[in-house]
Amino acid sequence: MTEKNSTVSNTADSSIEMKETAGLSQGQLVRKRFFRHRAANISLAYLFLIVLFVFSAGGIHLGSKDAPFTIPGWWHLTINDMSQVSITHSPSGQLLIGAPTLDLNPFDGNGISVGAHPFGQDTIGHDYFSLVIRGAQQSIMVMLVVGLIGGLMGTIIGAVSGYFRGLTDSVLMRFTDLIITIPTVIIGSVIGSRLGNLGVFPLALFLGLFAWTGLARLVRGEFLTLREREFVDAARVAGASAGRIIFKHILPNAMGVIIVSVTLLLSGAILLETALSYVGFGVQSPDVSLGTLISQYQDSFQASPWLFWWPGFFIISIALSVNFVGDGLRDAFDPRQKRKLSRKDLAQAKQVEKN
Amino acid sequence: MNEKQTAVLMVENYNLDFWVDGEWYPAAIDMNYSIDAGQVLAIVGESGSGKSSSSMGLMGLLASNARVNGSVRIKGEEMLGASAATLRKFRGKEVAYIFQEPMTALNPVYTIGFQIIETLRTHFDISSDEARARAIGLIKLVEIPDPETSVDKYPHQLSGGQRQRAMIAQALACDPALLIADEPTTALDVTVQAEILDLMRNLKHKLNSAVLLITHDMGVVADMADQILVMKDGKTVEYDTADNIFNRPKHPYTQALLAAVPKLGSVAVRELTFDSAAKPEPVLKLENVTIEYPKRGRAPAFKAVQDFSLEIFPGEIVGLVGESGSGKTTIGRASIGLLPIKEGVISVAGNDISNANMKSLSLIRRHTGIVFQDPASSLNPRLPIGESIGEPMFLAGVAKGDELHRRVEDLLDSVELPRSYRNRYPHELSGGQRQRIGIARALALTPDLLIADEPTSALDVSVQARFLDLLQGLQEQLKFACLFITHDLAVVDILSHRIAVMQNGRLVEQGPRDQILKNPQDAYTQRLIEAVPVPDPAEQKRRREARLAAK
Numbered sequence: 001m002t003e004k005n006s007t008v009s010n011t012a013d014s015s016i017e018m019k020e021t022a023g024l025s026q027g028q029l030v031r032k033r034f035f036r037h038r039a040a041n042i043s044l045a046y047l048f049l050i051v052l053f054v055f056s057a058g059g060i061h062l063g064s065k066d067a068p069f070t071i072p073g074w075w076h077l078t079i080n081d082m083s084q085v086s087i088t089h090s091p092s093g094q095l096l097i098g099a100p101t102l103d104l105n106p107f108d109g110n111g112i113s114v115g116a117h118p119f120g121q122d123t124i125g126h127d128y129f130s131l132v133i134r135g136a137q138q139s140i141m142v143m144l145v146v147g148l149i150g151g152l153m154g155t156i157i158g159a160v161s162g163y164f165r166g167l168t169d170s171v172l173m174r175f176t177d178l179i180i181t182i183p184t185v186i187i188g189s190v191i192g193s194r195l196g197n198l199g200v201f202p203l204a205l206f207l208g209l210f211a212w213t214g215l216a217r218l219v220r221g222e223f224l225t226l227r228e229r230e231f232v233d234a235a236r237v238a239g240a241s242a243g244r245i246i247f248k249h250i251l252p253n254a255m256g257v258i259i260v261s262v263t264l265l266l267s268g269a270i271l272l273e274t275a276l277s278y279v280g281f282g283v284q285s286p287d288v289s290l291g292t293l294i295s296q297y298q299d300s301f302q303a304s305p306w307l308f309w310w311p312g313f314f315i316i317s318i319a320l321s322v323n324f325v326g327d328g329l330r331d332a333f334d335p336r337q338k339r340k341l342s343r344k345d346l347a348q349a350k351q352v353e354k355n
Numbered sequence: 356m357n358e359k360q361t362a363v364l365m366v367e368n369y370n371l372d373f374w375v376d377g378e379w380y381p382a383a384i385d386m387n388y389s390i391d392a393g394q395v396l397a398i399v400g401e402s403g404s405g406k407s408s409s410s411m412g413l414m415g416l417l418a419s420n421a422r423v424n425g426s427v428r429i430k431g432e433e434m435l436g437a438s439a440a441t442l443r444k445f446r447g448k449e450v451a452y453i454f455q456e457p458m459t460a461l462n463p464v465y466t467i468g469f470q471i472i473e474t475l476r477t478h479f480d481i482s483s484d485e486a487r488a489r490a491i492g493l494i495k496l497v498e499i500p501d502p503e504t505s506v507d508k509y510p511h512q513l514s515g516g517q518r519q520r521a522m523i524a525q526a527l528a529c530d531p532a533l534l535i536a537d538e539p540t541t542a543l544d545v546t547v548q549a550e551i552l553d554l555m556r557n558l559k560h561k562l563n564s565a566v567l568l569i570t571h572d573m574g575v576v577a578d579m580a581d582q583i584l585v586m587k588d589g590k591t592v593e594y595d596t597a598d599n600i601f602n603r604p605k606h607p608y609t610q611a612l613l614a615a616v617p618k619l620g621s622v623a624v625r626e627l628t629f630d631s632a633a634k635p636e637p638v639l640k641l642e643n644v645t646i647e648y649p650k651r652g653r654a655p656a657f658k659a660v661q662d663f664s665l666e667i668f669p670g671e672i673v674g675l676v677g678e679s680g681s682g683k684t685t686i687g688r689a690s691i692g693l694l695p696i697k698e699g700v701i702s703v704a705g706n707d708i709s710n711a712n713m714k715s716l717s718l719i720r721r722h723t724g725i726v727f728q729d730p731a732s733s734l735n736p737r738l739p740i741g742e743s744i745g746e747p748m749f750l751a752g753v754a755k756g757d758e759l760h761r762r763v764e765d766l767l768d769s770v771e772l773p774r775s776y777r778n779r780y781p782h783e784l785s786g787g788q789r790q791r792i793g794i795a796r797a798l799a800l801t802p803d804l805l806i807a808d809e810p811t812s813a814l815d816v817s818v819q820a821r822f823l824d825l826l827q828g829l830q831e832q833l834k835f836a837c838l839f840i841t842h843d844l845a846v847v848d849i850l851s852h853r854i855a856v857m858q859n860g861r862l863v864e865q866g867p868r869d870q871i872l873k874n875p876q877d878a879y880t881q882r883l884i885e886a887v888p889v890p891d892p893a894e895q896k897r898r899r900e901a902r903l904a905a906k
Binding site: 025026029229230231233234235236237238239240244248249252253255333334335 | 688691693717720721723724725727728729732733734735736737738739742743746747750751778780782783793796799
């Protein structure tokens with residue numbers, strides 16, 4: 001009877017009250033907080049659009065050379081298509097070789113137009129749009145795989161050695177030291193020369209297997225501090241298993257460190273991939289990645305700057321939006337995060353004070 | 356008029372507000388007070404009453420969302436609206452702060468001497484040798500043993516009381532005209548607290564400083580204050596001499612505050628007798644237990660508990676009393692299998708857990724619960740409290756889904772918290788509320804044995820009184836046995852049936868409550884009972900003189 005009464009009185013309350021009373025799990029609350037973070041939401045949407053754009057335009061190319069699996073994209077040219085390099089003159093009379101045909105200015109009389117080569121052509125006549133799109137695909141793939149493998153390995157190895165300490169910790173940390181001492185680039189070039197061109201996926205896998213060390217150290221340190229807190233004892237008394245304590249109780253508290261470190265890992269991955277491609281392991285010509293495009297055309301910055309700008313724009317966009325998403329995640333996991341008083345708030349405060 | 360000119364601190368029409376979520380929240384409303392040299396003004400109030408933030412605001416030490424207005428004059432000079440340079444000149448030199456927690460207020464990577472010298476050399480143009488000599492003098496002044504060697508010690512090498520003395524030495528470095536002491540003894544043991552209070556009293560006479568003492572402990576106030584200002588929700592409730600406040604409180608809130616202070620021997624006898632024939636099996640049984648912290652690196656092994664025996668029967672509350680470092684928390688943690696023991700036998704509800712592994716410990720998890728000392732640390736900051744409470748039930752497989760939600764709500768009801776709190780994070784709750792969550796979690800599985808490890812040490816007196824009421828009510832209803840660990844004898848007096856006293860890892864004395872409190876046999880127990888400050892200035896004076904005579 002009393003049960004029923006309370007339900008009735010609850011419905012009478014405002015809907016906000018009702019919402020508050022419904023039990024939400026940690027995950028639900030984090031999601032709620034994340035979607036309130038404006039910059040993170042915009043970045044997430046932006047990142048999603050870039051991925052969609054890049055993969056729909058260039059299509060998806062998987063499989064080996066002998067048995068290719070291809071879904072064609074909406075852009076009619078591929079990285080292998082070559083045509084005559086267009087030669088034009090800029091309004092100031094400068095000679096432009098393979099200039100972009102993309103025209104976004106609606107007021108110059110021609111309206112908005114894409115043209116034959118929106119991002120221009122490289123020095124031997126490849127369509128630069130397809131190159132950049134392909135490069136962005138490769139780089140996104142590298143980031144995704146490195147982030148996933150490096151992040152998971154680093155977190156788990158760090159968490160386990162920080163939580164269990166003792167022998168487990170010694171073994172895992174000495175193993176970490178061992179990995180740190182191996183120069184990634186040299187190993188990469190050795191493997192590259194032995195196995196030849198493997199493509200981007202094995203490269204990303206390899207990078208992930210070497211990129212987790214810093215994260216593991218940080219996570220271990222964080223766990224060593226957090227495991228002494230009383231809430232860990234409280235969970236142990238409640239009967240929680242080691243796994244539950246690690247993943248449910250300590251890990252969310254270490255999330256700030258993990259997210260910041262993984263975001264750095266991702267932007268580092270693009271650079272590492274470039275370096276490795278340069279020494280002959282990973283992305284090889286005619287295939288491209290954003291990193292190889294930039295390193296290949298850095299000399300043409302004076303004559304044809306678009307060869308530098310377009311891949312640069314994609315790297316910066318991807319890295320920035322990943323950073324913002326990471327920022328939003330970190331804030332969402334930290335319940336103590338308070339909004340800083342904005343100038344608007346202060347102005348409002350002054351207004352109230354006057355009244 | 357003359358009196359006004361000599362006042363070291365004059366506060367007039369002082370208002371302090373915080374801008375939170377589009378509204379000004381007042382933290383101090385229209386405060387007026389003054390302190391003369393050599394006088395102590397105590398600001399008393401519960402946490403959240405604005406006593407700390409209002410005094411931080413005196414010197415402009417507040418966050419950017421604060422607004423102060425009115426007039427604050429130190430030695431006649433207006434502080435509100437003064438330039439940053441003026442304020443900096445006054446801070447440390449004319450106004451010094453003593454903070455609550457000496458471990459966090461002292462920088463752990465510098466020696467105490469370095470920190471005192473730093474303060475000295477910021478304000479005076481003196482050589483480092485001269486500053487060092489003065490630092491040693493100050494350390495001597497605050498009665499830290501071996502000043503010559505202590506000056507080069509790091510904060511972690513000092514005991515809690517010595518750290519607080521070092522803090523005081525640093526605060527006194529520039530002979531401040533005004534000393535603001537924010538809960539200076541809250542983190543200390545009663546016997547140490549008595550020493551620090553004696554020291555502060557002596558220094559006040561020697562240096563003729565004005566002291567603004569902020570505290571929630573009426574016993575400390577009775578010991579120190581000449582004048583008292585009682586605050587509630589930012590408002591001044593009563594402002595009068597100590598004598599008037601204690602003996603003739605006018606405002607009902609002051610009366611309630613005084614009444615909430617637990618006094619020894621004020622509670623009727625609580626006896627729990629068992630028929631000697633049908634004496635039940637003890638819920639917790641410790642036999643000759645020795646607990647050792649293994650050696651770590653160069654630090655040798657440390658015996659925290661030696662040869663300790665205790666039994667707790669169903670439905671009984673046993674108070675375990677001792678100073679910090681006496682090993683009482685170690686006992687509590689070992690009793691629920693959080694620490695391994697070296698020798699002896701511990702059994703909980705008939706299960707021997709002396710050499711237990713994870714599996715056998717899971718058997719006793721359903722019979723035990725623990726409330727930790729620090730509610731801020733014992734609740735997972737990233738977990739909404741509803742989940743924290745529900746976790747033991749979820750893990751024990753007692754309830755799931757909607758059933759679990761319902762049980763969590765029932766538990767929130769039983770600790771008198773609104774159900775809507777379940778989605779809040781621990782930091783959004785006050786200390787008292789957090790500790791209730793701690794109880795709710797501990798009682799989730801209706802245990803036979805509850806370990807309460809100093810659950811009230813972080814709480815205000817009135818909150819503590821409510822908390823103890825709640826605990827007592829729940830205990831009478833659920834009939835669990837309880838090991839109540841505390842340093843506060845007055846709390847034990849309210850709750851427990853029996854009392855055990857510990858010193859340096861050994862059991863000193865145990866027996867029924869009245870026997871221990873009224874007729875203690877051991878010298879240590881007697882000293883402990885004597886050191887408890889009581890909210891009565893006359894009684895405190897008598898004890899002080901007795902202590903002096905004993906020296």
